[in-house]
Amino acid sequence: MADFDTPELKDFLETPALCPGSMEHSKPFVAAPVHQEALGFPGELVENWQEKAIDRMGELLDTNRALRVYLDSCVKCGACTDKCHYFLGTGDPKNMPVARQDLFRKVYRRNFTTAGKYVPWLVGAEDLTEETLDDWYSYFHQCSQCRRCSVYCPYGIDTAEISMAARDIMDHIGIGQKYSNEIIGKLHKIGNNLGLPEPALANTLEGLEEDIEDETGIDVKLPLDVQGAEILLVTPSADFFAEPHVDGLIGYAKVFHAAGASWTISSYASEAANFAMFIGSQEQMREVAQRIWQAARDLGVKRIILGECGHAWRVAYSFWDTLVGPFDFLDPAYPMPMHICEYTDDLINQEKLRLNKAANDEMTLTFHDSCNVARATSMGGRPGGQFEIPRAVIKAVCNNFHDMADDTIHEATFCCGGGGGLLTDDLTELRVKGAKPRMQALNAVVEDHGVTHMAAICAICKSQFSKVMPYYGLEMDAIVSVHQLVSNAIVLEGSIQEEELDGTGEDDETGESLAAEDDVAAIEG
Amino acid sequence: MPTVTVIYALLFYVATAVLIVGLGFKIRQYWRTPQPLKIPTTPAPMTGSGVVMRMMREVVIFESLFKSNKWIWIFGWVFHAAMAVALLRHFRYFTEPVWGWVVLVQPFGVYAGFAMMLGLAGLLVRRIVVARVRYITSPSDILFLLLLLAIGATGLSMKFVSPTDIIGLKAFMLGLMYLDWQPLPEDANLLIHLGLVISLMIFFPFSKLLHAPGLFFSPSRNQPDDVRMKRHPGAFEAENQARGT
Numbered sequence: 036m037a038d039f040d041t042p043e044l045k046d047f048l049e050t051p052a053l054c055p056g057s058m059e060h061s062k063p064f065v066a067a068p069v070h071q072e073a074l075g076f077p078g079e080l081v082e083n084w085q086e087k088a089i090d091r092m093g094e095l096l097d098t099n100r101a102l103r104v105y106l107d108s109c110v111k112c113g114a115c116t117d118k119c120h121y122f123l124g125t126g127d128p129k130n131m132p133v134a135r136q137d138l139f140r141k142v143y144r145r146n147f148t149t150a151g152k153y154v155p156w157l158v159g160a161e162d163l164t165e166e167t168l169d170d171w172y173s174y175f176h177q178c179s180q181c182r183r184c185s186v187y188c189p190y191g192i193d194t195a196e197i198s199m200a201a202r203d204i205m206d207h208i209g210i211g212q213k214y215s216n217e218i219i220g221k222l223h224k225i226g227n228n229l230g231l232p233e234p235a236l237a238n239t240l241e242g243l244e245e246d247i248e249d250e251t252g253i254d255v256k257l258p259l260d261v262q263g264a265e266i267l268l269v270t271p272s273a274d275f276f277a278e279p280h281v282d283g284l285i286g287y288a289k290v291f292h293a294a295g296a297s298w299t300i301s302s303y304a305s306e307a308a309n310f311a312m313f314i315g316s317q318e319q320m321r322e323v324a325q326r327i328w329q330a331a332r333d334l335g336v337k338r339i340i341l342g343e344c345g346h347a348w349r350v351a352y353s354f355w356d357t358l359v360g361p362f363d364f365l366d367p368a369y370p371m372p373m374h375i376c377e378y379t380d381d382l383i384n385q386e387k388l389r390l391n392k393a394a395n396d397e398m399t400l401t402f403h404d405s406c407n408v409a410r411a412t413s414m415g416g417r418p419g420g421q422f423e424i425p426r427a428v429i430k431a432v433c434n435n436f437h438d439m440a441d442d443t444i445h446e447a448t449f450c451c452g453g454g455g456g457l458l459t460d461d462l463t464e465l466r467v468k469g470a471k472p473r474m475q476a477l478n479a480v481v482e483d484h485g486v487t488h489m490a491a492i493c494a495i496c497k498s499q500f501s502k503v504m505p506y507y508g509l510e511m512d513a514i515v516s517v518h519q520l521v522s523n524a525i526v527l528e529g530s531i532q533e534e535e536l537d538g539t540g541e542d543d544e545t546g547e548s549l550a551a552e553d554d555v556a557a558i559e560g
Numbered sequence: 561m562p563t564v565t566v567i568y569a570l571l572f573y574v575a576t577a578v579l580i581v582g583l584g585f586k587i588r589q590y591w592r593t594p595q596p597l598k599i600p601t602t603p604a605p606m607t608g609s610g611v612v613m614r615m616m617r618e619v620v621i622f623e624s625l626f627k628s629n630k631w632i633w634i635f636g637w638v639f640h641a642a643m644a645v646a647l648l649r650h651f652r653y654f655t656e657p658v659w660g661w662v663v664l665v666q667p668f669g670v671y672a673g674f675a676m677m678l679g680l681a682g683l684l685v686r687r688i689v690v691a692r693v694r695y696i697t698s699p700s701d702i703l704f705l706l707l708l709l710a711i712g713a714t715g716l717s718m719k720f721v722s723p724t725d726i727i728g729l730k731a732f733m734l735g736l737m738y739l740d741w742q743p744l745p746e747d748a749n750l751l752i753h754l755g756l757v758i759s760l761m762i763f764f765p766f767s768k769l770l771h772a773p774g775l776f777f778s779p780s781r782n783q784p785d786d787v788r789m790k791r792h793p794g795a796f797e798a799e800n801q802a803r804g805t
Contacts, residue, residue: 053691098795100593101779107586108774111701112636113686113693114628128695137696150700150766158767159698182780185601187628189618189636190771191780193601317596321796353598353787357794361801370788410602413785418603446602 039464041506042124042471044478050117051126058127061465062173063457066211073220074319077209084208085163089146091207095200096147102200105192106143109133115184115192120449121177124468129174132184132194138170139197168205175201176212177465179455180313181406186446195455199315202456206314214459215310222323227272227306233259236302239275247285251530255292257284257300260334264299266291267331268375269307269351270342271494279516280497283343286518289525290379293388298340304330307347308494312354313456321358324350328359337366340373343516345405345493346454348374352412370416376492377414379521380424383431389526391536392434398488399435400520401480402426403473403500404448405493419445425492425517432524437484443476451491453499463502470503478507490517565732565744568754572736575761582765583773590777598792604785611784618775631686639679643708645672646715653726653733670719677712680705700767707756714753724750 068078081087096103115132117123122130129135137159144151144160151160161167180195205211221230231239240257247255258264268291274284291298304326311319331339339362341351351372356362362371370377382388402425414420422445430436443449452469480486491497491514500514526532605611617623622640625633649669651662684705687693718724725745735742744750763769776782 050692053695096593098594098596100590100595100777101599103593104590104774104777104779108768108771108778110768110771111693111696111698112625112632113690113696114625114632116692116696118628128692131692131696133696148766156699157703158700182601185780187624189622189625189628190775191601191624191778193599193780196599317795356787357597357792358796359800360791360793411599413602413604413606416606416788418606418785421602 039467041467044471044475044507048123048472048475051123053128054126055128058121058125058130058177058465058468059170059173061177061462063176063459064213064461065172066213066216070213070216070220071206071209071211073223074206074211074216074316076206076211076216080209084168087208088163088168088204089142091204092143092146092200095203096143099196099200101193101196105136105190105196106140108190109136109140109192112189114187114189115194118184118187119178119194120181120183120452120472121179121465121469124452124471125177125465127177129170130177132188132192135174135178136192136194136197138167138174139201142167168210171201171205172210175205176457176462177469179406179450179452179457179469181450181454182410183406183447183450186410198455199313201315202313203315206316211314212456214461215313215456218310219314219319219323222306222310222326226301226303226326228308228310229272229275231272231275231305233302236275236300236305240300243281243285243288247288251289251527251532253292253527253530255288255527257288258298259300260302261297261299263335264297265337266296266298267304267327267334267336267339268298268300268342269304269327269339269347269372270300270375271308271344271347272306273308273494273498274342275305277494277498278501279512279514279519280343280494282519282522283516284518286516286520286522286525287342287375289522289527290375290382290388290518293525293527294382299334299336301327301330301334303333307341307344307351309347309350310456312346312350317358320350320354324355324359327351327355328362331362332364338369338373339365339371340375340378342375343492343494343497343518345407345495347494348492349407349411374414374424376425376428376517377420379518380415380428383428389528389533390432390521390524391526391532392432392524394523394532395433395520396435398433398515398520399437399484399486400429400433400515401437401439401477401486401489402429402444402517403439403451403477403489403491403496404444404446405491405496406448406450406454408492409448410446425490428517429490429520432520437480437486439476439480443472449473449476451493451496451499452503454493454495458495458499466499467503467506470499470507474503474507474509477509481509488513488515490515490520492517561741562743562746564746564751565741568744568751568758569732569736569741571755571758575758579761579764586765586770587773587777590773594795595779595783596794598783598785598787599779600783600785601780604783606785606789608784611782615776615781618781631682635679635682635686637679638675639683639708642672642675642679645669646676646712653730654737656730656734670716673712673716673719677709677716680709680712684709704763704767704769707760711753711756711760714749714756718747718749718753722747722749 141161142163150158175198178198185193274280309323414424449472501511652658724747728745731742732744
């Protein structure tokens with residue numbers, strides 16, 4: 036079906052030769068008027084779009100220090116040129132972070148700097164022409180806002196900020212991206228990205244309860260809209276039925292059950308994802324986040340916990356307080372918000388969970404650091420906690436774990452290729468090619484260390500990998516949720532799993548089960 | 561007073577004014593523009609003192625660039641460090657008596673001049689030879705390197721090829737500072753050297769040289785990751801507070 040070639044994985048990741056224009060054709064579908072207008076943007080390209088675009092650029096420059104400083108500071112040193120996964124996967128020079136920024140910077144210079152006004156040819160300043168706008172639409176939708184370039188820039192210039200600004204300007208002149216804007220509209224209307232109404236959600240959760248009961252023999256609840264619950268769980272709506280996301284949700288439910296926690300999901304705010312970040316609209320981002328603030332207050336919860344979602348964790352951790360805070364009605368004894376991995380890790384450290392690592396023995400795991408978690412947040416109240424805590428959880432529930440190469444994990448992690456509002460079928464070629472650096476690193480540990488599965492804590496990463504892995508000859512279910520692993524290993528009191536484990540003392544037939552018992556003992560201390 | 565002296569004296573005043581006012585304007589603009597959200601990039605320290613340390617590492621050893629690309633780092637760092645030493649050495653033309661530490665720097669200044677040329681040459685070669693860097697290069701990027709190379713070359717040639725009248729130059733400089741103009745030695749090398757420095761000062765606030773103040777205002781580098789400890793109220797704070805409880 037693909038009318039493009041999947042990049043070939045080699046022994047090492049090579050920097051491609053420049054192929055100018057090779058991804059010029061890659062453009063997501065343009066938002067229909069109805070999707071634009073639902074967010075208060077003009078339905079189609081406005082008449083005086085050049086003027087409007089420059090006006091909007093001026094407003095952003097006056098209200099966003101990062102944008103202004105980043106546009107002025109680049110010296111074109113080239114440090115970022117080989118850092119973007121989309122460049123590494125496509126060789127299109129406009130996918131080099133600095134070249135992508137320059138599509139914006141040249142217009143900035145022409146309209147807002149002395150040098151650009153008087154000697155444009157000298158400093159690469161240009162007017163916003165139709166051709167440039169075309170480039171903007173194409174290449175600012177080939178940036179997943181993963182911030183890898185920002186780590187390596189000597190001034191910390193973050194292309195994500197510039198691509199957000201460019202998308203915001205395009206929205207303001209009437210050419211938004213269908214995928215993101217349609218989804219944001221659904222969220223405003225129904226409360227989640229999938230457009231899943233309350234009855235369907237209730238039904239789904241009940242179904243999951245039945246699945247868990249079949250598996251464990253235990254009545255584990257997935258409560259919905261429980262007034263006065265202590266914890267509000269906000270999780271990406273993909274967790275409600277996409278694979279492997281849903282196995283993660285089952286994992287959270289089992290952890291809450293094991294901890295005896297009082298928790299609930301909200302049907303009003305049944306979405307952790309906040310796609311408004313992708314389109315760079317603070318107003319939209321605030322409106323989306325406001326639902327969660329409202330739900331938390333209305334339900335009277337004491338704390339909010341976020342499920343496995345990368346950019347949602349960024350928005351929640353870094354932006355919520357600014358956008359919709361203060362959350363002064365929550366219990367200040369808990370961090371606001373808390374990540375589900377922090378919650379589970381705490382319970383593991385307090386030895387409150389019984390875990391049978393052997394349950395995951397058929398897998399050898401590696402962990403994909405999701406970009407927004409890795410480069411824009413932390414966990415556990417310490418720098419680097421965002422790397423340690425998910426790994427600590429995995430290692431507590433699995434015997435076999437092997438990290439990918441150092442220059443592809445932690446803050447150097449490669450984006451899955453589908454972040455930043457690009458997880459849409461109209462961008463399949465880009466997504467497949469952009470996944471190349473991650474696939475390369477994964478393939479290396481598959482071959483050298485027998486890794487069979489990669490775990491992640493981001494709904495977008497999970498969906499993206501299950502789609503693109505087959506292109507690279509990997510099974511689509513080789514991507515798993517971290518809490519899916521927890522779910523496999525957790526031994527609930529009174530469950531079938533507990534019976535099986537504790538019964539082995541009598542049968543006592545293999546060394547394997549003894550080893551498994553040792554693991555349980557180790558965790559139980 | 562000779563015409564050349566008058567022209568250079570006036571140019572120096574203009575250039576100094578443009579540099580100070582221009583930079584002052586940009587710094588004020590950066591200072592006053594709000595940063596809407598917390599966006600530090602990992603590895604982000606969680607405290608203010610951590611940010612100071614991070615910034616110092618960026619300024620002194622170019623930490624991020626080191627992680628990024630060893631060639632750009634070595635050329636870029638050598639150029640900047642050598643230029644700093646060479647600049648410090650020039651303090652002797654502006655101070656009477658010459659400050660003690662300037663005397664100490666003095667012997668290194670000459671080596672620094674050569675190191676600076678080497679670093680700049682490396683950056684220029686990269687800019688031309690590496691296709692990725694060539695792609696993102698504007699004429700101004702090349703011209704700045706040539707300008708700095710020419711400043712270095714004329715400076716070094718005054719030391720090694722045809723020494724200029726240093727005593728006369730110093731008298732001119734001190735005269736500029738104390739508004740008691742003295743004639744500028746009319747040596748071609750010196751006039752070119754000073755002319756290029758004057759143009760660099762004038763270009764500074766209008767060019768990518770703004771990366772110097774820019775680094776200090778870069779939110780991904782200067783913000784601590786302290787969202788759990790401190791609030792960061794933004795544009796919506798008043799509206800949020802008015803929501804009532």
